[in-house]
Amino acid sequence: MVEDERKVASFLKKGLEEEGFTVDCAYDGEEALRKLEINGYELVILDIMLPGIDGLEVVRRMREMGENLPVLMLTAKDSVDDIVRGLESGGDDYLIKPFAFAELLARVRALLRRRQAAQALELRVGDLVLNLATRKARRGDKEIELTSKEYALLEYLMRNANQVVTRGMIAEHVWDYDFDPTSNIVDVYINHLRRKIDKDFDIKLIHTLRGVGYMLKG
Secondary structure, rough: OOOOHHHHHHHHHHHHHHHOOOOOOOOOOOHHHHHHOOOOOOEEEEOOOOOOOOOHHHHHHHHOOOOOOOOEEOOOOOOOOHHHHHHOOOOOOEEEEEOHHHHHHHHHHHHHHHHHHHOOOOEEEEEEEEEOOEEEEEOOOEEOOOOOHHHHHHHHHHOOOOOOOOOOHHHHOOOOOOOOOOHHHHHHHHHHHHHHHOOOOOOOOOOEEOOEEEEEEO
């Protein structure tokens, strides 16, 4: 979420998180580009009128970097020329302010569905399968129901299968930048996942590397 009006950004972040998304906020174009270089995202909600580098320049630089994330552009400008400029600069959709949160949510979901359709719909590690469309997991013949945070954590572990991920890396990707490093929430959710995907199986998939982090290994 790239929005310089902090109250608006906070409202949208809270609403999206209540719908199960994990949201990072940037308040100007330069901060947005820095975060895009460091972190992996699924979608960008981008205000056009930003201090410093505006949204049109942000999306142009994203595309030059080879970043093909879907971009939903937000703006108070509603002329046809403005919309055309936004889309031709590399935006995928355009939402005019003021807007209803329900419409933003519908557009976010539509853009993500298109992105998922272009990608593999399943992640597999050993006999564990995660369906990205239904957000459900299966291990062998066992169907596994996941909460939104359990899903986000498992997806992150599966996308980084056979690699060590630290608690800090997990926290940044599954929670947000305001995560308290003294919190044990990562360990709590790792234990939740273990009970769901490892408890009834001889072969354990989630491994702890003491003092380092965790690894999902098939």
